[in-house]
Amino acid sequence: MSAASRPIGVFDSGIGGLSVLRDLQSALPHEHFVYLADNAHAPYGEKTDLYVRQRTHAITDHLLAEHHIKALVVACNTATAAAIHELRTQHPQLPLVGVEPALKPAVALSRTGHIGVIATRGTVASDKFARLLGSVRGQAQFTVQACNGLALAIEQSTLPGSAETAGERIAELLAQYTAAMGTFGTAPGQMDTLVLGCTHYVFVENQLQALLGPDVQLVSTGEAVARQTRRLLEAAGLLRSGPAPVSAAQRMRLFTTGDLNGLQAAAQRWLGLPAEACHKASPNI
Numbered sequence: 430m431s432a433a434s435r436p437i438g439v440f441d442s443g444i445g446g447l448s449v450l451r452d453l454q455s456a457l458p459h460e461h462f463v464y465l466a467d468n469a470h471a472p473y474g475e476k477t478d479l480y481v482r483q484r485t486h487a488i489t490d491h492l493l494a495e496h497h498i499k500a501l502v503v504a505c506n507t508a509t510a511a512a513i514h515e516l517r518t519q520h521p522q523l524p525l526v527g528v529e530p531a532l533k534p535a536v537a538l539s540r541t542g543h544i545g546v547i548a549t550r551g552t553v554a555s556d557k558f559a560r561l562l563g564s565v566r567g568q569a570q571f572t573v574q575a576c577n578g579l580a581l582a583i584e585q586s587t588l589p590g591s592a593e594t595a596g597e598r599i600a601e602l603l604a605q606y607t608a609a610m611g612t613f614g615t616a617p618g619q620m621d622t623l624v625l626g627c628t629h630y631v632f633v634e635n636q637l638q639a640l641l642g643p644d645v646q647l648v649s650t651g652e653a654v655a656r657q658t659r660r661l662l663e664a665a666g667l668l669r670s671g672p673a674p675v676s677a678a679q680r681m682r683l684f685t686t687g688d689l690n691g692l693q694a695a696a697q698r699w700l701g702l703p704a705e706a707c708h709k710a711s712p713n714i
């Protein structure tokens with residue numbers, strides 16, 4: 430197999446990274462992807478830094494050894510914050526893209542100069558996030574909220590049998606956290622921009638927009654991550670040259686360490702993928 434024809438690896442603690450995979454597949458329509466949802470160990474945002482680093486290394490090693498990936502997208506803000514530096518040191522030859530809350534794009538978009546940021550506790554507490562916030566200091570006012578429980582409720586919303594309860598929990602948490610942050614709107618002093626600093630939150634974008642009103646801008650990172658992935662592959666001469674005559678389920682292979690039905694439901698709902706695209710990951714990860 431030529432280097433360029435190998436798949437791109439993508440992973441997240443669960444289904445959140447599917448929001449990034451969606452942007453990756455539209456920016457890179459000829460590429461093959463292997464997605465690993467670490468559902469059995471989610472949510473990462475409420476685990477220790479050490480735990481998230483260990484999971485990130487185990488998954489990266491697995492994707493390299495079993496799936497011979499040519500590049501890796503860490504489609505999880507929490508894992509990026511905890512482990513991207515170590516990954517870069519350990520795999521200097523591997524094109525590697527992480528995700529981080531889009532503070533700089535938000536500064537460019539905001540008119541009121543007051544920006545809200547929602548993310549997991551792990552991301553918000555990380556040194557990497559502190560440095561990111563420091564890099565835009567003085568350019569806008571930031572109100573940051575850690576949203577414990579939200580990623581988990583979004584995970585559960587795809588599990589057969591728990592969709593309704595999870596939906597109610599999501600509505601409750603969104604209302605509680607956004608109210609705690611202050612007032613959203615376009616009047617002076619109000620937050621007119623909200624950064625979605627966790628890839629799971631993209632899947633509750635519509636609920637957030639309805640809650641905050643149509644004038645508040647929601648900012649996520651999937652498209653920028655897809656562009657960066659394309660740039661890195663191009664620079665490394667690793668872009669696939671043309672479409673391969675394979676089905677969607679062969680081009681996009683999704684694996685889970687947890688519940689297969691939940692991944693199948695999420696993949697169908699958000700990417701239109703058939704159930705055959707989803708598999709159980711090998712038990713030794």
Ligand code: DGL
Pocket residue numbers: 441442443445446471472473474475504505506507508549552580581626627628629
């Ligand atoms: N989707 C992940 C992120 O972007 C993590 C959610 C979680 O597992 O807590 O941070």
